[in-house]
Structures are given as structure tokens and as C-alpha cells.
Amino acid sequence: MNWKKVGMTLGLSLTLVAAGCGGGGDSQEEASGTTPSSSESSSSSSTSEEASTTEQTSTNVAEELDYTITGIDPGAGVMASTQTAIEEYGLEDFEIQSSSGAAMTKALETAIENEEPIVVTAWQPHWKFTKFDIKYLEDPKGVFGEDETIHTMVRKGLEEDMPNAYTLLDQFNWTLDDMGEVMLAVEEGTPVEEAARTWVDENEELVSEWKEGVEEVDGKDIELLYVTWVSEVASTNVVKTVLEDVGFNVTLTSLQPQFMFSGLAEGEGDGLVAAWLPVTHGQYIDQFGDEIVDLGGNLEGASIGLAVPSYMDIDSIEDLMPAE
Numbered sequence: 001m002n003w004k005k006v007g008m009t010l011g012l013s014l015t016l017v018a019a020g021c022g023g024g025g026d027s028q029e030e031a032s033g034t035t036p037s038s039s040e041s042s043s044s045s046s047t048s049e050e051a052s053t054t055e056q057t058s059t060n061v062a063e064e065l066d067y068t069i070t071g072i073d074p075g076a077g078v079m080a081s082t083q084t085a086i087e088e089y090g091l092e093d094f095e096i097q098s099s100s101g102a103a104m105t106k107a108l109e110t111a112i113e114n115e116e117p118i119v120v121t122a123w124q125p126h127w128k129f130t131k132f133d134i135k136y137l138e139d140p141k142g143v144f145g146e147d148e149t150i151h152t153m154v155r156k157g158l159e160e161d162m163p164n165a166y167t168l169l170d171q172f173n174w175t176l177d178d179m180g181e182v183m184l185a186v187e188e189g190t191p192v193e194e195a196a197r198t199w200v201d202e203n204e205e206l207v208s209e210w211k212e213g214v215e216e217v218d219g220k221d222i223e224l225l226y227v228t229w230v231s232e233v234a235s236t237n238v239v240k241t242v243l244e245d246v247g248f249n250v251t252l253t254s255l256q257p258q259f260m261f262s263g264l265a266e267g268e269g270d271g272l273v274a275a276w277l278p279v280t281h282g283q284y285i286d287q288f289g290d291e292i293v294d295l296g297g298n299l300e301g302a303s304i305g306l307a308v309p310s311y312m313d314i315d316s317i318e319d320l321m322p323a324e
């Protein structure tokens with residue numbers, strides 16, 4: 001399989017993240033100012049006016065959004081769920097624009113700077129919820145599921161071939177806040193290896209639990225598969241750092257989501273810490289789960305959904321529906 005090529009393409013999108021972050025930090029203030037219509041709210045008898053406003057808003061929202069949902073890479077679970085949402089909520093007039101995580105956050109940033117409407121495929125943990133004033137749209141039909149757990153998975157035979165790596169991967173476990181710290185450092189410009197190193201050094205106690213019963217090895221090769229979503233860049237690099245600390249020689253291979261799972265099933269790589277369940281990557285587990293060993297959750301409380309800037313006057317995916 002052509003790992004290199006895929007890796008390079010994704011490497012480029014990482015560069016774009018870095019470029020996109022550099023200048024954006026201090027130009028946000030303006031966007032959070034007052035809304036232009038706030039002086040109108042003094043009029044009291046506005047029931048009928050409100051009703052028609054709601055209807056109009058719906059029409060306008062779909063139109064103003066150009067019937068477009070700004071997505072990320074096509075193989076992402078949140079993209080598949082968005083396609084399901086389009087069907088379930090009768091949003092057939094909408095199109096999902098696929099791009100990359102970096103391009104999505106850039107589009108979000110630009111829209112917010114201009115206070116324009118935008119709806120994006122979103123997930124947490126992700127720094128966009130800290131950096132931007134955005135909200136998930138309610139999902140009354142439950143298309144995007146409830147809280148997700150991120151799982152660690154390894155290839156068949158790893159337990160026998162590399163028991164120490166297996167034990168360490170099995171014991172890897174952290175929280176939303178932990179992952180958030182690494183992600184934020186990277187978003188603020190720290191090279192990811194350095195951010196991972198710092199986090200590992202500052203969290204010795206937790207990390208020592210992952211290493212319990214793990215014996216040092218002498219330069220054994222191990223390959224972890226991942227996708228360059230900012231959350232997975234953070235987790236995979238932290239695990240790499242700890243594996244290196246016990247003597248492994250770690251290669252990270254970035255792939256498109258489907259190849260991350262098929263690659264592990266075929267034994268092309270040794271493990272991954274990036275499987276979101278039950279909904280996000282459910283389709284991949286249906287497809288490849290029998291050929292993969294699931295070591296269980298490494299992080300609880302993740303989530304996916306559609307998100308909009310808080311200044312947008314809608315709260316639910318249902319509100320995207322164009323009025324008749």
C-alpha cells in the first residue's frame with residue numbers, strides 16, 4: 001500500500017494548520033461584539049412578529065448557508081453521520097463539502113471574523129470549542145449518538161510478539177483535559193513531539209500506571225497508525241513518547257481513516273489509539289472488527305455533531321430545514 005503518499009498529503013494539511021494558526025490569535029475580539037439589532041428588543045407586543053421571524057430565519061439560514069455544510073476528510077465518521085443526518089432531517093437540499101480538519105477550522109475562523117453563517121462538522125475534544133464561540137446544534141433524532149469512547153486497538157498477534165508494547169497500549173488511559181492540554185499546545189505553535197514530551201514529563205504519576213508491568217526493551221520496532229485529526233495527533237504522539245521511553249523504536253504512519261482500520265486488520269501496522277465508538281467509527285468496526293483486537297477505551301466523553309457560531313439564531317439541526 002502506498003503509505004508514503006497518503007502520509008505526505010496529510011503532512012501538508014498539518015502544515016496548513018500551523019500556518020492558519022499563526023495570525024489568527026488576536027483578531028477575534030471584534031466578532032464577539034454586540035449584535036446590530038439589540039436596540040429593537042424594547043418593543044413588547046411581538047408575538048406574531050416573532051413567529052414570522054422564526055419562519056423567515058429558517059428559510060434564510062438554509063439560503064445563507066448556500067445549502068452547504070462545511071465538512072472534513074471524506075472517510076471521517078462525522079462525515080458519514082452528517083450524511084445520515086441529511087437524510088433523517090430531510091435536508092436533501094444540503095451538500096456536505098469535504099476538505100480537511102485544517103481547512104474546516106480555517107473556514108470557521110474566516111466566517112466568524114466576518115460574522116457570517118456557517119455550519120461545520122465538529123467534534124470534541126478539539127480546541128475550536130475553546131478558541132471560538134461556537135455551539136453544537138441539538139440532535140433530537142440522535143444521529144450523532146451520545147458520548148463516545150476512544151478505543152485502543154492492536155493487530156492480532158501483538159500480545160505474543162510484543163507483550164510489553166501490548167501491556168502499555170492496554171494501560172494507556174487519559175482524560176479530555178489531558179488531551180486538551182496537548183492539543184492546545186500544538187495549536188499555539190509548539191511542535192507536537194515537544195508538546196507530547198512536556199505533557200509526559202508533567203504527568204509522571206499517570207504515565208507510570210501505563211508502564212506498570214512493562215519491561216524495557218532494546219530498540220524493538222513498532223508502528224502506530226493514525227489520522228491527522230488534531231485529537232489523534234496529540235494522543236498518538238503521547239503514546240509514541242512513552243513507548244520510546246521504554247526502549248521502542250516507534251514509527252507513526254498517518255493514513256486516511258479506512259486505511260487505518262484496514263491496515264491494522266491486515267497487520268500492516270501494530271496498533272492505533274484513535275477508534276471512536278460506538279457511532280463514529282462503527283462502520284469500520286463492522287467491516288474490520290473481526291480482524292482487530294479491541295483493547296477498550298483510552299478516553300471517555302468525546303462527541304461529534306454539527307456546530308455553528310453562537311451568534312447564529314438556530315439551536316437544532318431541525319432549524320436548518322428550509323421553510324416551505
Ligand code: PBE
Pocket residue numbers: 072075076077078079122123229231232257276280281304
Ligand atoms: N473525528 C476526530 C474523527 C474521529 C476523531 C471526529 C474527526 C471522525 O469523525 O472519524
